[in-house]
Each structure stands twice: as C-alpha cells, then as structure tokens.
Amino acid sequence: LLGGFDKHRFVENSLIGAYVACGDVGAARKVFDEMVVKDVISWTSIVVAYSKSGDMGCAEEVFAQCPVKDMVAWTAMLTGYAQNSMPAKALEVFDRMATIGMGIDEVSLTGAISACAQLGAVRRAAWVQEIAERNGFGQNVIVGSGLVDMYAKCGLIDEARSVFDGMQEKNVYTYSSMIVGLASHGRAKEAIALFKDMVRRADVVPNHVTFIGLLTACSHAGMVRDGHFYFAQMKDKYGILPSADHYTCMVDLLGRAGLVDEALDLVRSMIVEPHGGVWGALLGACRIHGNTDVAKVAAEHLFKLEPEGIGNYVLLSNTLASAGKWDEVSKVRKLMRTRGLKKDPAVSSFEGRDGLVHQFFAGDNSHPKTNEIKKALLELAAKLKHAGYVPILTSIVYDVSDGEKERLLMGHSEKLALSFGLLTLGSRCTIRIVKNLRICDDCHLFMRLASRIEQAEIIVRDNMRFHHFKDGECSCGGFW
Numbered sequence: 001l002l003g004g005f006d007k008h009r010f011v012e013n014s015l016i017g018a019y020v021a022c023g024d025v026g027a028a029r030k031v032f033d034e035m036v037v038k039d040v041i042s043w044t045s046i047v048v049a050y051s052k053s054g055d056m057g058c059a060e061e062v063f064a065q066c067p068v069k070d071m072v073a074w075t076a077m078l079t080g081y082a083q084n085s086m087p088a089k090a091l092e093v094f095d096r097m098a099t100i101g102m103g104i105d106e107v108s109l110t111g112a113i114s115a116c117a118q119l120g121a122v123r124r125a126a127w128v129q130e131i132a133e134r135n136g137f138g139q140n141v142i143v144g145s146g147l148v149d150m151y152a153k154c155g156l157i158d159e160a161r162s163v164f165d166g167m168q169e170k171n172v173y174t175y176s177s178m179i180v181g182l183a184s185h186g187r188a189k190e191a192i193a194l195f196k197d198m199v200r201r202a203d204v205v206p207n208h209v210t211f212i213g214l215l216t217a218c219s220h221a222g223m224v225r226d227g228h229f230y231f232a233q234m235k236d237k238y239g240i241l242p243s244a245d246h247y248t249c250m251v252d253l254l255g256r257a258g259l260v261d262e263a264l265d266l267v268r269s270m271i272v273e274p275h276g277g278v279w280g281a282l283l284g285a286c287r288i289h290g291n292t293d294v295a296k297v298a299a300e301h302l303f304k305l306e307p308e309g310i311g312n313y314v315l316l317s318n319t320l321a322s323a324g325k326w327d328e329v330s331k332v333r334k335l336m337r338t339r340g341l342k343k344d345p346a347v348s349s350f351e352g353r354d355g356l357v358h359q360f361f362a363g364d365n366s367h368p369k370t371n372e373i374k375k376a377l378l379e380l381a382a383k384l385k386h387a388g389y390v391p392i393l394t395s396i397v398y399d400v401s402d403g404e405k406e407r408l409l410m411g412h413s414e415k416l417a418l419s420f421g422l423l424t425l426g427s428r429c430t431i432r433i434v435k436n437l438r439i440c441d442d443c444h445l446f447m448r449l450a451s452r453i454e455q456a457e458i459i460v461r462d463n464m465r466f467h468h469f470k471d472g473e474c475s476c477g478g479f480w
Contacts, residue, residue: 013041020049040066044073051080056089071103079111087115088357091124104135106142113146117153120434120461123355125154129163139167145174152181155432155459155466172198172207180213185466186475188221208240215249219256220465222479227253241271248277255285256479260294276305276312283312287319295319310341321397329397348413348435350421358420363411369420377410377419384449392442414443414460418450427454435462439480448472 019028050059081090151160218227286295421431452472
C-alpha cells in the first residue's frame with residue numbers, strides 16, 4: 001500500500017502522464033512545478049511531454065536539471081531527438097549511454113537505429129548493430145526489423161537482406177521493411193518475389209504498409225500492369241481499403257509512366273479525400289512530362305492544403321519555367337514572396353572514412369577544401385565531356401544565359417559531394433551521398449558517366465529513392 005508523499009506522488013505522476021497523453025504540455029508542467037517531491041518518473045514524464053511537442057530545447061533543460069537519470073530518462077531524450085529529426089543529437093545520447101555503461105533496451109536501440117536511418121551513416125549503422133548483438137538483441141524481431149530498415153536507408157540493401165535472412169523470427173513489419181527497402185533501391189522483381197514468399201506463410205498477413213512498399217516497387221520500375229493488379233488485390237483478396245497513401249503510389253506510378261491524364265482521373269475517382277501527397281505526386285509527374293495544365297490543377301489544391309509548403313510552389317514554378325512560360329513563373333514567385341516563403345536550400349552529405357559527415361550546399365564555398373573540390377570537379381567535368389557529356393541546361397529553371405546555367409550546374413551540392421568523395425577515397429571506390437531534394441536530370445547524367453569514367457560505385461539517396469550508379473548505368477532505369 002502507498003501512503004503519505006508516495007501516494008500523493010503516484011497520483012501526481014499519473015496526472016502528468018494523462019496530460020502528456022492528451023498533448024497538454026502546459027497542464028503537465030503546472031502539476032510538475034507544484035509537486036513537493038519529484039522522482040525520476042516525474043522528470044522523465046516532462047522530458048517526454050516536451051519531446052512529443054517538438055520542443056527539444058525545453059526537454060534538454062529539464063533533462064539537465066534531473067538529479068537522477070535512469071535508462072528510461074536517457075532513452076526519452078534519445079527517442080525525442082530521433083522523432084524530431086535531430087539524428088546526430090540522438091546518436092550523441094546513445095554514445096553517451098554506452099560510455100557511462102547505461103543499460104539499453106529495445107526502445108533505446110530502436111531510437112538509435114532510426115537516427116542512423118535518417119543520417120544514412122554507414123559506419124554508425126554497423127556500430128549500432130554491434131551494440132545490439134552484444135547486448136543480446138540480435139534475434140529480437142523489433143530490433144531486427146529496425147536494422148533491416150536502417151541498412152536499406154543507409155544504401156546497404158544487401159546488408160539489409162543479410163539481416164533479414166538471418167532472422168529466425170519474422171513478422172509483417174520485418175517483411176514490410178524489406179519490401180519497402182527493395183522498392184526504394186529499384187529492385188522491384190525482388191520485392192514482388194518476397195511478397196509472394198510472405199503470403200505463402202500462414203502466420204504472416206500483409207498490411208497497408210506492405211502494399212505501399214509493393215506499389216512503390218512497381219512505380220520505381222514503371223510496372224503499370226503489376227501496380228494495377230496489386231492495387232486491386234489489396235482490397236479484393238486482403239480486405240484492405242486503399243488509403244490516400246496507396247492512391248499516392250498509384251498516381252506516382254501512372255504519372256511517372258507518362259499517363260498523367262489517367263492519374264488525374266484516378267484522383268477524381270478516389271473513395272477517400274486526397275491529401276497533399278496525392279496532389280504532390282501528380283504535380284511531380286507534370287514536372288517530369290511538362291504538363292502545365294494538369295500542374296496548375298494539382299498546384300491549386302496543394303496551395304489550399306499546404307499553403308506553407310514551399311516545395312509545391314517551386315515545383316509549379318519549375319514546370320512553367322521549363323515550358324518557357326516566364327510570365328506565369330513570375331506570378332508564382334511573387335505569390336511566394338507575398339506569403340513570406342523561402343526555398344529550402346539543396347544540401348548533400350557525404351560520410352568520410354572516419355565516420356565524419358560532410359555537408360555541401362548548392363554553390364557552397366564554406367568547406368575547408370573548397371578550392372581543391374572545385375578544381376577536381378572541373379577536371380572531372382572535362383573528362384566527362386570528352387566521353388560525351390553535354391550539360392542538360394534545362395535543369396536550371398532561371399532565365400539566364402547558357403554559360404551561367406552551366407556555371408550553376410557545376411555548383412550543385414551532389415556534384416560537390418561527389419568531387420570531395422573522389423578526392424578523399426579515390427577512384428574504384430564506393431561513394432555514398434544523401435541529398436534532401438530530388439536529384440536533377442543533369443546531375444543524374446553526370447553521376448552515370450562518372451561511375452564509368454572513375455570506375456566507382458556511386459550511391460545517391462535523394463528524397464524519392466536510391467540511385468545506384470555503376471558502369472555508366474543507374475538502378476532506377478530512368479524512373480525517378
């Protein structure tokens with residue numbers, strides 16, 4: 001039985017937990033501040049409250065003041081950083097936990113795994129797996145499923161498959177992670193084969209995520225007929241009603257294949273309300289195929305659904321610019337200025353041999369080796385031109401001279417990252433680059449030719465998928 005302060009503290013902690021679950025941070029903090037005696041549960045609950053609200057600054061302040069920090073408190077900070085897209089900070093906490101000998105569980109491991117996946121950091125990924133195995137989580141199905149997802153997002157799809165094949169227990173999340181991973185790497189046939197293997201098992205039934213992976217695989221390989229088949233089978237055979245996310249995959253599939261009007265018809269026939277992802281996929285297809293009429297329709301919906309979504313304005317502006325409709329481009333850019341929107345800067349990152357992640361922005365001059373990087377890039381461009389490279393000037397959507405367009409293309413962040421990678425690792429190596437935006441047509445061609453000339457494997461993860469460049473070819477087959 002609880003008595004005195006213990007009983008009172010138990011009630012107060014329960015009340016804090018209830019407010020946190022309801023998302024009322026202010027009320028939770030008020031109860032916390034008025035507590036006479038606080039324990040580690042009280043402190044951790046407030047850390048969680050701030051983390052869930054996205055206020056990691058306040059979470060840090062509370063954590064720093066916490067007199068006693070147990071594994072749960074440390075894990076709250078770790079997962080808070082991971083869930084708020086601060087993966088480097090999350091791994092710092094995980095590293096600190098390991099240093100001070102703090103115990104870990106599947107929750108803390110899952111947070112660290114998520115952080116590695118966000119960073120695409122290969123060496124960190126191997127380190128986290130080693131810790132998981134050393135602490136007896138090698139065959140934990142939750143951790144294992146996370147490792148599959150992590151390695152796939154780090155560009156190591158073969159390592160992801162190795163972890164998957166080595167797992168004694170697999171559930172729908174394990175299969176779905178592997179299918180989604182294969183899809184993002186353009187291995188559509190393997191993804192479909194794995195799905196067929198999965199449904200032959202009596203103990204694993206596909207869910208909505210499984211079909212998102214399957215439809216994504218079809219989209220990234222231009223497999224329209226297969227996409228239609230699995231979209232229908234999802235409902236007819238497995239009783240899963242298509243969500244807006246499934247429709248997004250289908251619109252993406254049809255749009256990439258050039259069937260923009262059919263994609264628009266599908267959106268108009270949806271049984272659920274289309275969200276920004278659906279209209280965004282349609283707008284992206286219009287950008288690829290130059291369909292300005294449908295682009296305006298999609299953008300009109302996006303501007304209402306996501307008025308602050310800068311990427312939608314940029315995509316419409318670029319689509320109009322590619323068609324030479326500069327008056328309309330000016331109107332879109334004026335609308336952006338009126339609404340106080342600024343374009344997200346393109347940034348690419350490269351992980352060096354020492355595990356240090358180097359970031360490059362478009363036109364970046366901040367790196368200590370900028371002069372060497374740009375000199376090497378110009379020399380590489382000269383070699384590629386000798387091999388037939390002609391810059392795709394339409395990748396620059398500004399009304400400037402051709403010479404200026406070529407200069408701007410040479411400043412693209414992924415080219416700077418590639419040049420630095422070749423400088424530090426040399427030819428005949430594997431270079432991994434993570435970019436926050438879609439790779440442009442010119443950089444895609446540049447990477448393809450560079451992989452052949454430098455005899456290097458270049459793996460680029462953009463915001464859509466993975467591109468494996470080798471011997472002058474790309475795993476995407478032109479669908480991205």
